[in-house]
Amino acid sequence: MAPTGSSWICALTTSLVLLGGCAGNGDGLDANGRPLLPGGNAEGPLTADFASIQAHVFTPVCTVCHAGASAPQGLRLDATNSYSLLIGVPSTEVPSILRVKPGDPDNSYLIQKLEGHASVGARMPFGGPYLDQATIDVIRQWITDGAMPAAMGTGARFAALAVTPAMQDIEVEAPPRIVVGFNQELDQTRIDASSIRLERLDRGTDMPNAIVPVALTVPSGNPRAILVTPAQTLADGLYRVTVAGPPETGITSLSGERLGATAAAPVVLTEFRIAKTP
Amino acid sequence: MITIRIAPAVVVFACLVGAPMVAHGEPYLAVQNGYKCVACHVNPTGGGLRSDFGIAFAEHLMAAASLPKDVPAWTGRFGDFLRVGADLRASWTRTDIPRNSAQQSFDLDQIRLYANAQIVPDRVALYVDEQLAPGNASAAEAYVRLTNPGGGWILKGGRFYLPFGWRLQDQTAFVREASGVSMTTPDTGVELGLERERWSAQLDLTNGAANAGTGTGHQITGQIVRVEQRYRVGAAIAATQSQAGNRRVGGLFAGIRTGAIAWLGEADFIRDAGFAGGARSMVAGLGEADWMIRRGHNLKITAEYEDPDRAVAENQQTRWSVVYEMTPIPFVQLRFGFRRYVGIPQSTLQNRRVLFLELHGFM
Numbered sequence: 001m002a003p004t005g006s007s008w009i010c011a012l013t014t015s016l017v018l019l020g021g022c023a024g025n026g027d028g029l030d031a032n033g034r035p036l037l038p039g040g041n042a043e044g045p046l047t048a049d050f051a052s053i054q055a056h057v058f059t060p061v062c063t064v065c066h067a068g069a070s071a072p073q074g075l076r077l078d079a080t081n082s083y084s085l086l087i088g089v090p091s092t093e094v095p096s097i098l099r100v101k102p103g104d105p106d107n108s109y110l111i112q113k114l115e116g117h118a119s120v121g122a123r124m125p126f127g128g129p130y131l132d133q134a135t136i137d138v139i140r141q142w143i144t145d146g147a148m149p150a151a152m153g154t155g156a157r158f159a160a161l162a163v164t165p166a167m168q169d170i171e172v173e174a175p176p177r178i179v180v181g182f183n184q185e186l187d188q189t190r191i192d193a194s195s196i197r198l199e200r201l202d203r204g205t206d207m208p209n210a211i212v213p214v215a216l217t218v219p220s221g222n223p224r225a226i227l228v229t230p231a232q233t234l235a236d237g238l239y240r241v242t243v244a245g246p247p248e249t250g251i252t253s254l255s256g257e258r259l260g261a262t263a264a265a266p267v268v269l270t271e272f273r274i275a276k277t278p
Numbered sequence: 279m280i281t282i283r284i285a286p287a288v289v290v291f292a293c294l295v296g297a298p299m300v301a302h303g304e305p306y307l308a309v310q311n312g313y314k315c316v317a318c319h320v321n322p323t324g325g326g327l328r329s330d331f332g333i334a335f336a337e338h339l340m341a342a343a344s345l346p347k348d349v350p351a352w353t354g355r356f357g358d359f360l361r362v363g364a365d366l367r368a369s370w371t372r373t374d375i376p377r378n379s380a381q382q383s384f385d386l387d388q389i390r391l392y393a394n395a396q397i398v399p400d401r402v403a404l405y406v407d408e409q410l411a412p413g414n415a416s417a418a419e420a421y422v423r424l425t426n427p428g429g430g431w432i433l434k435g436g437r438f439y440l441p442f443g444w445r446l447q448d449q450t451a452f453v454r455e456a457s458g459v460s461m462t463t464p465d466t467g468v469e470l471g472l473e474r475e476r477w478s479a480q481l482d483l484t485n486g487a488a489n490a491g492t493g494t495g496h497q498i499t500g501q502i503v504r505v506e507q508r509y510r511v512g513a514a515i516a517a518t519q520s521q522a523g524n525r526r527v528g529g530l531f532a533g534i535r536t537g538a539i540a541w542l543g544e545a546d547f548i549r550d551a552g553f554a555g556g557a558r559s560m561v562a563g564l565g566e567a568d569w570m571i572r573r574g575h576n577l578k579i580t581a582e583y584e585d586p587d588r589a590v591a592e593n594q595q596t597r598w599s600v601v602y603e604m605t606p607i608p609f610v611q612l613r614f615g616f617r618r619y620v621g622i623p624q625s626t627l628q629n630r631r632v633l634f635l636e637l638h639g640f641m
Contacts, residue, residue: 022583024592026622033586033593033622060627069518069525069552070458073490076522080554092491093416119414122387126462127450129373129381129630 032060048141050083051150057135058082061125075099083149086110087162093120102147102164103179103227105140114139146179146225158184158257163241165272174274178228178241184253185223191216194244195251196228197266201238208240226251238273242266305444306568306578307340309533309540312507314478315445320361320394322432322471323441323480323501325461326407326419327363327392328354328640336640337608342574345608352609352641358399363392369636376626386411387636390418400427418464432471439464441480441501442514443529443544444564452584452597456562457527457546459516463487465497478503488520488552495520509534523551542566559588576603578615595621595628611638 030036046056058066062077071077073092075085086100091109100108109118114136116123123130131139142148146162162181165171178198196216199208213231228241243251243259245266251259260267305324308315315324318332328336330353337351338344345351354361366389372382389410396403407419421436439445442459454460467484479502486497496519503512511532518525531544548560563583570576580599587593601615613636621628 022594023596023620024594024622026624027592029590029593029622029624031622031624033590033625033628035590060625065455067553068458068550068558069488069520069522070463070486070527070550071488071522071552072463074488074492074520074522076488076552078554081522090491095491116412120416121409122412122462128371128632129375129627130383132381 032063046135046138048138048145049150050142050148053139053142054079054082054150057131057139061131065126087147087149088166093118100143100147102162102181103144103175103177104164105143108143111136111140111143141219144179145219145227146181148181148224149183158182158253158255158259160243160259160267160269163270165270167270167272169270169272171272171274172276174234174276176229178230178270180226180228180241180269182224182226182251182253182259184255184257186218186226187252187254187256188218188223190252191218191226196226196269197242197244198228198230199240199242201240201271203238206238212239223254234274236274236276238271240271241269243269304447304568305533306540306542306566306576309510309542310535310568310570311335312505312535314473314503314505316473316478320392320403320405321419321438322473322478323439324445325439326390327361327394327405329361330355333363333641340574341605341608341610342572343607354641359396361394361396364639364641365390365392366639367636369634371632371634374631374633376629378626388412401425418461430473432469432473434469434471435467437464437466438469440482440484440497440499440516441469442499442516442527443501443512443531443546444533444542446564448599451564451580452562452582452595453529453544453546453564456548456560456584456586457516457529458487458518458525458548459499459527467497476505478505486518486520488518488522488525492521520552523553523557525550525552538570540568540570542568558586561585561588574605576605577601578603593622595619609639609641611640612636613638 028036046052058077059079065072066075066077076082087102089099091097091099094109097107097109100110105111112118113124114131146164149161159182160180161183164179165175180196193216196214198212198214200210200212201207202209212234215229215231217227217229219225219227243266245260316322318328318335319325320327320329333352333354354363356362367387368385369387370382370384372380374380391408391410392406394403394405401424403423405419405421405423406417409416409418417437419438421434421438424433439461440459442457443453445461446454449460449462465484465487467482469480469482471480480500482499484497484499486495489495497516499516501512501514503510509532514529516527526549527546529544529546533540533542542564544564546562549557550560551557561584564580566578566580568576568578578599578601582597583594585594597617597619599615599617601613603611603613605611615634617632619628619630623629
């Protein structure tokens, strides 16, 4: 006897019930569906640091697709790979734009994709739900603060990890600020106007011929970065950013380690050129 | 343990393939009518620009009401050499995530223009699928297609969508996300295809989505489908070599019609060595029933399953969807649907609910 319509409906219902009963109960797993490890869960509210963004956004939301050997655009956003594949890496859809440009969220492709105004492709996360603006603003803040990596282990020697503009960069617009990121928290009480120097170099000799007055600030929420804001718009030319050596104040970590402590000479953080006209 | 975990996908697949059996551009239309993809689409692997028959089907057989006889209908033809088409999708979506405020928005999901230029009729063609929104214009597909009319051989070179399983309209389906092959991930390379009366097969050599911009690695994708009037079965494989690690995907899919209902199933099995913590084995399954209540009215019920790592217990996710599709007049479709995600309780995203209304215009 030929199956009736109701028998097919029964078959469908049975299949759906079988499938519907298959969701995991999550025992022993963190919020991302991975086995619980000490410190493995996203704890506390989202804050403007990489570890927090990874735990609250990249891992639970983005790695649904952006993980493994089929990650779209080769962008793997798991905790092991995300930082190295985001910071300073040209996007594959618009190679002229970096995925994350430290200090410049508006020109970071990550932000453009999350806010839905990238010049190519769909808004992310694909198909939604999209991140609310408050969450995106935290990611923006992290980028503005220099897009620093997660805090390093206590054994790491105090060092500058990233500077924007980076060494040998050529900027077609004067950067409103220079962002310097460190691997340890800074002792903010020991930072003053002489801690970091911005110099304009002579075109022919590459020797300093002018000191540009700057304001130094440690962004709220990221005690591992310094924003160096020139007092005036930088003109075309070659610039060098240095940390003063002894006996000047220099930069010191919260644990008391001084940057370049053994060198009397200044520590060069970056040299970049501004060329508004080619 | 492993047997228990893959059982649901296998059960649904077995039900769909083994049940005695039963059909509109979604694959269920092809199943309901016993057509191959190439019957309605210029692209032999389906999707995109519609053929003469596809346009005629949309005009006369798909909608609840036909156009008045004195209204000139769209043909898509510009002379003997050029055919064009388009898709536009706009939607309203509301997403409810536990312990979060609901999100809702109107979106212009997609505007696509298609063109197929017959440079040498039935032998050489140039195909472009230009996405105008979202974002600026970009070529989702752009390839040259060489056809051997007598032998059924087709060679594509350029950028195109890969053949793997059901080419669903919903790109967020678990099987599309887990397999990594969908209409969000066009790839660049070459494809050799063979179209015979009841068989369709493709073999692709491409960069691989994960290798974009790296200049290394490749992907090999293959698919074979047997199409009968009442059913079809297919198998697909994909092997990716990338800096991240190697990935192997195998998929089985089938469709059958029983009266007014078209049933679709797919089960994908993935082994991915690209994860930092070590290789993962994954399973994704889809079961779909499309009930053509009457012409122009389709009720789609979908149940999906995904195990994102078979080595981890109790992490499986499911998704249920009920979508009502109404095509009141030719070339215009309204879709109203509800999706329910069910996952581990500690993840709010895995337990969201989505309500949507979509307007789809096509030509």
